[in-house]
Amino acid sequence: MKKTRLLPLLLLASLVSIYIACQRDDYGSLPSGPNPAEKTQISISGRVLDDENLPVNGALVKAGNLTANTDLNGNFQIKNVTLDANASFVKVEKAGFFSGSRTFKGTKGSTHYVSIQLIKKNDAGSFASDAGGDITVPNGGSVSFEAGSIIDAQTKSPYTGTVSVSAFWLNPTVDNFLEIMPGELRGVDENDKQVGLQSFGMMVVELTGASGEKLQLTGSKPATMKFPIAPAQQASAPATIAFWSFNDTTGLWKQEGMATRQGNEYIGKASHFSFWNCDAPFTLVDFKATLKGQDGNPVKGFRVVLKTADDETGPTASSYTDTAGVVAGLIPAGRRLKMTVFGKCNDELLSQEIGPFSAATDLGNITVNIPADSKVTFTGEILNCSGSPLQNGFADIGIQGKFERAPIVNGVLNYSFIRCGSNDTKASVRITDIGNSIIGGIKEADVIANVASLGEITVCEEDLGEYLIYTMDTISRQFLPPADTAGVYTSELYHYVYHAKRDTSDAFYLQFTPDASGTVFTPGYSYVYVRKIMYLGIEPITLQITEYGAQGEYIAGKFSGKMRAENNAILPINGRFRLKRM
Template sequence: MKGIRLFSLLVLLFAVLYACQKTDSGTGSGHQAEFVRVTLSGRVTDENRQPVTGAKVTAGSTIIATDADGYFSLRNIYVDQNATLVKVEKAGYFTGTKTIISEVEKNNPVAIELIPKTVAGVINGASGGEVTVPAAGGSIRLQPDGVIDPQSNKPYTGAVTVSAYFIDPSAENFRQIMPGTLRGITTNNDETGLQSFGMMAVELNGAGGEKLQIASGKKATLHFSIPEALRGQAPATIPLWSLDENTGLWKEEGQATRQGNDYVGEVSHFSYWNCDAPFPIVNFTVTVHDQQGQPVAGGEVVISSNATDTISISASGHTNAEGIVKGTLPANRNLTLKVYDKCRNLLTTKNIGPFSTSTDLGTIVANIQTGKVTISGSVINCNNVPLANGYVLAEIENVYYSIPVTNGSFSQTISRCGTAPASATLKAYDITGNSAGTAVGLTINGNTLNAGQLSSCGTALNAYINYTVDGASIYVAPPGDTIITVNTGSNITLIGSFPKNDTTKIHIIFQMSGERRAGTNHNVSIIYAYKGEQEYTRNGVVTAAITEYGAGVGEYIAGAFSGTVIDSLRNRIVPVQCNFRVRITEKR
């Protein structure tokens, strides 16, 4: 037998149920969830603005993985319209999240920059201890016997690695790395805007990499260093908020007290924590065009208070292909609206407000000074006929543009970051056929670029195994890699992944048993992962949630599982995760 590793892609989980629901969030006026069908697309980057490949992207009940360019596209999925949450997970980084207000039946752009996990220190779970947050200051103190393994719900007494990162609201990249959105739900169940005075990401891990949490009845003490630019307006006490990773909104939980240039508060669990002063908000819509009246797609609209004592009160969003963005803005305040292009150049500034009710800001004209280029061409699919449903992803000057394909043709005028000749890379994607073509390199020497005929055939996107074992993440997909799926008697399914000609990666095999239909849980009776002489085998009970189960050869099985495996060389227990969608290759 040969191995397994686990991560993410394409898990369609009860989307139809969500389409029919309208959820009441509680007794207050709060947030009312209304599920609609949308398309979400975007790019995941690291701290150096480089693409993150193989990151797990979750929105609604759909999971997908970013491609080699860090790009993802989730088509026709059901999400909460007014709090559309996109969550990104990648080994070595804190979970990234963005929460937006979506346009129904439209493509909604999302940009997420991940925060690298930085180890603040190691403490003993039994005795507790304190660590200092790297770079920004502040600290985290854990009580004795204050840590548990949430999987077993037992005290964890070994070495606890504390990873932490302080998110500075006055920093230039705050909007890019900020989790969720600056909206929250108060203890009275009212939705509110949030003025942040500092956020902190904290994660606890055991010796085997397993995630740990604060024990029931225990607290951790957090010291948030108040940024110098905000100290003059920081109040004596301030509400504490934790990010709800199910809704994408912040939840009021407790209070922090100012001690000198720190806020100090106690928390009962770890996620993202935020020191915020609430303020009233109203909805807004704005459209951005260039000087010729053409929509500015992918631009960032930032609306902020222009009072000197409220500099961190703001809202932001990205324009869609029609130049439209929706969101919330601070109510009853004089505001400044700024528009930035994809290259983060400031295009226009305008004073607006105050507003006491929802408002349409109309059309804002952006003063674009950089070069423009019209990119056009045609695309055929794997059947050598015009592509009916897809897009072309263009990379120019390290900025990505998604261009829709209509009846086999595409054409879009984009604003570049510069005017000099530049290289462009184009790749065509077939949404219906779940495939992507080979990237084509071209040179821009003017204001037009004819790409000729592209093909969306070459890489299958609809079969994959994305897994993580012992901190190593592997994404396996044909035709470059081999996936074997066998249905045997007694409702047993055997799945194996074999990265092509690569002995440096962990291979995986796993066996499941259970009823052959979507919506069921299968017992994962075998997990076997290997790399050379190193082997990993299942530890304890592991259950896979099945979201798709085809009837025969050529159809698909999709699902996900997580648990732990035993490292045979070092005799230690390490975490394993796996998301998969595989084609049945044999039935016995």
Template sequence: MKSSTIIFSFLFTFLLVFSSCQHDDGSFRDGEQQENIPDTFSQYFGNTINRDFLGTVVNKNNLPLQGVTITIGNETAQTDSNGVFIIKDAEVNERFGYIKAEKAGYIHGSRSVVPSEGTNKVEIMLLEATPVATISSGTAETVSLPNGSSVSFDGNFIKEDGSDYEGSVNVIMHHLDPVDEDMPMQMPGMLYAENEEGAERMLQTLGMLAVELRGSGGEDLNLAEGSTSEIKMPVDASLMGIAPATIPLWYFDEANGYWKEEGEATLQGNMYVGSVSHFSFWNCDIPAEAITLCVAVRDESGNAINNLSVNITSLTFGTRGGNTNENGEVCGFVPSGETLELIIYVQYSCDTSLLYSEMIGPFNADSSISVIVPNHPVISFETIRGNFLNCDGNPVSNGYIQLTYGNQSYTEIVNEEGDFEFQFLSCSTNDAFGITGTDYDNLTETDHLNFFFTSPVTDIGTIMACNSVEEFVQYVIGDNITVIDFDNINATFTEIPNNIYPITHMLSINGSTNVDNINHNYNLKVWAHAPDFIGLYNTDDTSFIASSGVASIGILSINTLGEVGEYIDISFSGFHSSQNGVLPVHGTIHVLRDE
């Protein structure tokens, strides 16, 4: 499954081409003030701030990569078995944050973002460091890819310390095509650059070439001082109409996380051809003046909506987009001084995916706007919330929840109390979703639990990350009485003999546990009018009895009803009456069917 989660934080994606372009010559339109270029490029980044990051690293097959080292400022982390990393309170800048990803066997990956106040989500696709050719020092050779991309070498190479290298050279090379939907995850940083005058620019790419050189001992190599290589990159046929005769070349500065202008390439047939003196990622791009724009998306009640796709289209610079975070916000660079089209989509197909569109701008300075998305006849605004505990019954303070809906997956961090919440849009034709929780510190996770929306708010209760536990019954009475049972659980779904129509079957789950030296017995029965009753059920036929009182179930959802030896998943909520009064109760049941 390709995750749109793991597309995080106004990571700009080239989606469309545009009909005209201008070469960046450092000049400004008539009547505009002369651009003020700072002494150092980092002055564009703004003040130092601290932000939270949640990301996923995958390979070219969109499979998660474990053990990837992630670096943000002075903070580091490792991806888990889901390819997920969490770094909280990382030091970044107001307009720029840089995330690096490294793993043996892959070329270095990265992502740069304009940090938002909520969780900043990123997805990185690492490319394998598999040599496409082995050449020898002292010999002029050319290495080509099947699509015609090529690099020529004069045979002179140096090591990282500047000393000469002699021997075999492994050439690792990847061409990144703008029309490939995976390119935004594969490319380093974001399309943000420093031009030759030291000014910031956003970029439209017509193609990238990644080249890494390794010695026979695995050491990093580069071209010797005074040596140059000719590089060739093909231009996709759909982009030839806008490809200029000459285009600036930009290389990626891995130390700082942005592109730098150096030289130019000329269009020869359908190939851009240029000369470079060192290797990194090289990029053929058209630059434009840029400002940062943050878009906050709310529903008509003022609730933030996350996991929406927000696209910004410039008539002269194409379309870029990203997904809203838990604050309903997404930020990134857009062209300065242009009227733009804002379009908001859901990330899956209902009867329609378009939610909202309007013309915005122009913006000549960093800006923020708010958008109210109107109610929609086939799309519902949902809130999904719950609490995440570890095996000891304590909150998971550093973990994440993955919600699956249709063929999409979404990820959110839990807070220090283990609470989580998704503001989500669902289709009227599909009210089923799944939840998996992962304790990032202890490397444990829940099973995949199935639920149904109880619009507008679905409280799934408490879920537990405990890999050694096969089944559990858990319920919370009031704010602090949590009852958890891992053993002595009996779950049956049986036909009622000599039944009186329309009741034909009964689901029964019972057991006992001890909490704070108090024995809790429970017995949940659901009478069914048919053998298949997955979904929200008639709660008039439902009872839940515990030794501390009696619960009146207001909402009960049978999410999964497996065969004998398979799982039954139930979520419920209501009110619990006892000598302590009437208190709210909600619970989650994940048990193996015994009969």
């Protein structure tokens, strides 16, 4: 079944064809932009995923003056928080990721559900602050910096040194665009009016100094940003378009001038860095409907999808019903729309045409026939490699495209969740032993009558086949080929254990030299990169080779020692590997 993305109804605007000219004065009379802040008390629940649709554990979630942390499954809940009713805003932060957020219209007394997908930070490149430089964004676009344009974000003093750049281009035509972009596509234009936005390209940029300090632009020397125009939008992309930055305090976009099209790129000037967006504005109207089941009770947490009824390839967006069964938001005025309601297993429960609307609209109660839930339960006895009950770990479970992370306590796995359908099928299970930093191999489990009895599972490194696992002070890293690039490479004089991400934000290097008999191994130069920060090995590193295969076979071993950080701090490191000899 085709996956439909989950986001606020306002974001229907994100892919709207330009049926209104892009001049600033062409989109009519709108309500004032930053509406007087009418406050409301609501609750928020939601889930945070990474770019591989896996749950993000331990992320910090902020809404108003309250905070929460995501659990093993990326879930969180914030109760009874007072927020702006017009633009309720929730923000998520996690080390190694750009911040994520969601903006929506809050309904007093209700619990609203949000879904947020975080973008992993990358290493787009670096330049000397006194010289400036051109940075190519890894997945599209570029940013050019003037000499002397960088300041310390906290002290506001000029910064001299190497500037590291993380940057990511958000393609508005990809399936998960509405999940990874911040807030929602609603902004305040230069005339102080609120408008809906259709994105023709978005980018996030962050700057970091040599000591990890956050950097910013001076403001007087803007950076030049180039945004690719996606092929599907090149025919309709206008010659000039409004240029917007995201305000992560209000949760709304703010217009800051215009961007100009050159070929199949938009070029704009940014005076500071956050998310930037090339958008065409249009008029919005309020929309509301209340969904109830066949028993008359509110339909909670169901997804409602809207798309243009007269254009199958046109805009689409979705939002969840709250605890009162209400789905509400802002939609384009004057368009016929198709409204579809999906169940928790992505099954279509209702489809009907609505609109066009020229003013605020409440459709009232809509009845939806809801099928019974189907729950699956996974059980098992989980042992560590010594044969004792695993004390601290979790199981990643995948079944029919749905992923859950189940806790393991005192060697017991007993976890239930709603699945799609009730037919017998197969599931994948991978166990992680947190205490010993070991990830087990993937096990296939039979699901019969909605029960998966895994029996006894022992978690050992040998299950993996290939791995590079190490702990440096409080930092733990695990790399598992073929998903991760890692191996033992051979030169004429020595071997070296090596891993590096494509963006070079994480890397590992350990050199060692075998004697003529291949029985004595002398360790040499070593280093580690963690989020672009380099740590150099202090010799001698202790190395024990436990398996030494020929070319194309495996080399395995254990190592320990000390690494020196850029600030001269000394950190202990220990780890193990079993990798193919290249």
